[in-house]
Amino acid sequence: MSHTDESAKRPDFEGLVEQYxxxxxQFAFSLAQSESDACDLTQQTFYIWATKGHQLRDASKVKSxxxxxxxxxxxxxxxxxTRFPHYELSQVDEELxxxxxxxxxxxxxxxxxxxxxxxxxxxxxxxxxxxxEDYAYKEIAEILNIPMGxxxxxxxxxxxxxxxxxxxxxxxxxxxxxxx
Amino acid sequence: xNRRQAQEILLLYRPGTSDAQDPDFAAALAxxxxxxxxxxxxxxxxxxxxxxxxxxxxxxxxxxxxxQILSERKVQTSLPLKRKLVLSAACAACILLLAALVLPLLRxxxxxxxxxxxxxxxxTVARQGLYPKMDLETNNLAEIRKFLAQHQGHGDYLLPxxxxxxxxxxxxxxxxxxxxxxxxxxxxxxxxxxxxSDLFLFVINRADVPKAPAPGALSFAQTNSxxxxxxxxxxxxxxxxxxxxxxxxxxxx
Numbered sequence: 001m002s003h004t005d006e007s008a009k010r011p012d013f014e015g016l017v018e019q020y021x022x023x024x025x026q027f028a029f030s031l032a033q034s035e036s037d038a039c040d041l042t043q044q045t046f047y048i049w050a051t052k053g054h055q056l057r058d059a060s061k062v063k064s065x066x067x068x069x070x071x072x073x074x075x076x077x078x079x080x081x082t083r084f085p086h087y088e089l090s091q092v093d094e095e096l097x098x099x100x101x102x103x104x105x106x107x108x109x110x111x112x113x114x115x116x117x118x119x120x121x122x123x124x125x126x127x128x129x130x131x132x133e134d135y136a137y138k139e140i141a142e143i144l145n146i147p148m149g150x151x152x153x154x155x156x157x158x159x160x161x162x163x164x165x166x167x168x169x170x171x172x173x174x175x176x177x178x179x180x
Numbered sequence: 181x182n183r184r185q186a187q188e189i190l191l192l193y194r195p196g197t198s199d200a201q202d203p204d205f206a207a208a209l210a211x212x213x214x215x216x217x218x219x220x221x222x223x224x225x226x227x228x229x230x231x232x233x234x235x236x237x238x239x240x241x242x243x244x245x246x247x248q249i250l251s252e253r254k255v256q257t258s259l260p261l262k263r264k265l266v267l268s269a270a271c272a273a274c275i276l277l278l279a280a281l282v283l284p285l286l287r288x289x290x291x292x293x294x295x296x297x298x299x300x301x302x303x304t305v306a307r308q309g310l311y312p313k314m315d316l317e318t319n320n321l322a323e324i325r326k327f328l329a330q331h332q333g334h335g336d337y338l339l340p341x342x343x344x345x346x347x348x349x350x351x352x353x354x355x356x357x358x359x360x361x362x363x364x365x366x367x368x369x370x371x372x373x374x375x376x377s378d379l380f381l382f383v384i385n386r387a388d389v390p391k392a393p394a395p396g397a398l399s400f401a402q403t404n405s406x407x408x409x410x411x412x413x414x415x416x417x418x419x420x421x422x423x424x425x426x427x428x429x430x431x432x433x
Contacts, residue, residue: 013250014250017246017249017250018246021241021245021246021249022241025239025241025242025245026236026237026239026241029239030236030239035242035291035296036291036296036299036300036303039242039245039248039300040303042245042249043245043248043249043307044272046249047307076272077272077276099228100228101224101227101228101230101231102231104228104231104232104235105231105234107235109235109238109239109240112235112236112239128236130192130194131229131232131233131235131236131237132233132236132237134194134196134197136197136198136199137192152192155192156188156191156192159191159192159229160191162232163228
């Protein structure tokens with residue numbers, strides 16, 4: 001395939017933004033847990049694409065490249081604030097709480113955010129990618145630059161913590177009905 | 181494989197994806213077909229995961245984010261490489277500082293407060309540097325007022341006395357949370373070697389930013405290498421941002 005052909009497949013900047021700014025922001029929000037930081041991370045990711053994206057030879061990897069870059073930028077921004085512990089988890093060592101899908105459906109975004117804040121930071125990225133994108137575990141491992149076994153254990157542990165947090169949070173207020 | 185092991189594996193199972201091709205999942209799924217209790221657990225867990233997945237995908241995206249990304253792209257492509265690198269460093273430093281400042285705060289998904297507005301405008305200056313993208317480049321203040329008034333901006337803004345002695349370089353209308361923000365850029369004249377913009381005035385309707393400074397109050401802040409002054413006058417709220425320290429900014433008031 002000629003270079004020209006590869007370039008022809010590459011999406012233009014505006015098309016790329018249109019296609020990916022929403023999931024990238026949602027991923028960034030899951031990591032940073034603030035609108036302001038999430039906006040910054042999303043913008044910074046596209047800024048880096050604008051300056052370095054041409055180095056990516058395989059146009060089919062654009063989406064992974066964007067998520068990888070955003071995650072790397074997030075880690076860099078937090079580098080001096082915290083060191084993530086790197087440990088393996090062989091199993092989910094706590095029972096999952098009893099929480100119903102209907103209960104989850106009642107949640108609003110603010111409650112999801114509160115629950116996310118209660119899970120360990122090291123689980124945020126794998127859990128967010130697990131829920132936001134239908135990536136294979138191998139792809140998630142590549143994006144986060146960690147072994148696939150670690151990805152699976154972190155997702156398991158993160159899901160367990162998230163469900164624990166949701167089980168402990170109060171239900172969303174429901175519209176009041178007339179007294180009968 | 182026992183039930184407990186199968187549960188650990190199936191916790192990661194996502195129906196309708198390539199997961200089903202994974203041998204571990206296949207074995208655990210086969211067990212779930214034989215084990216009624218495990219099957220019921222899997223059904224419940226799948227519904228729960230679907231609900232959580234939907235919640236994640238419903239995280240609201242701020243209005244105007246796409247437009248801001250696209251508008252900044254135009255600036256980036258017109259800057260020389262050295263300046264891009266300097267701006268990247270400044271932007272990264274700004275992100276670090278602001279992240280440290282805002283981490284303790286729990287924000288709602290639609291933060292329309294003045295603090296968030298100020299934060300976004302400061303980042304706009306940090307990111308775009310001394311050569312921001314302008315909708316109109318001119319040193320004619322009357323033209324700027326006319327342009328802003330004709331494009332849903334704020335042509336009737338009021339300048340502090342000190343700012344009236346500087347030279348305008350242009351203006352732009354920026355989106356923020358679905359509202360229009362007028363940015364008027366000035367050259368202070370402190371560096372005769374350049375005609376770049378080094379003073380940035382942001383104007384927004386006071387009603388669009390809850391918790392804006394009270395009328396008569398003038399508030400100064402320092403964010404990394406950028407100083408800001410903010411105030412409210414009439415029905416408008418203003419932010420003046422400039423590289424440097426707060427002391428340098430005070431001379432314009």
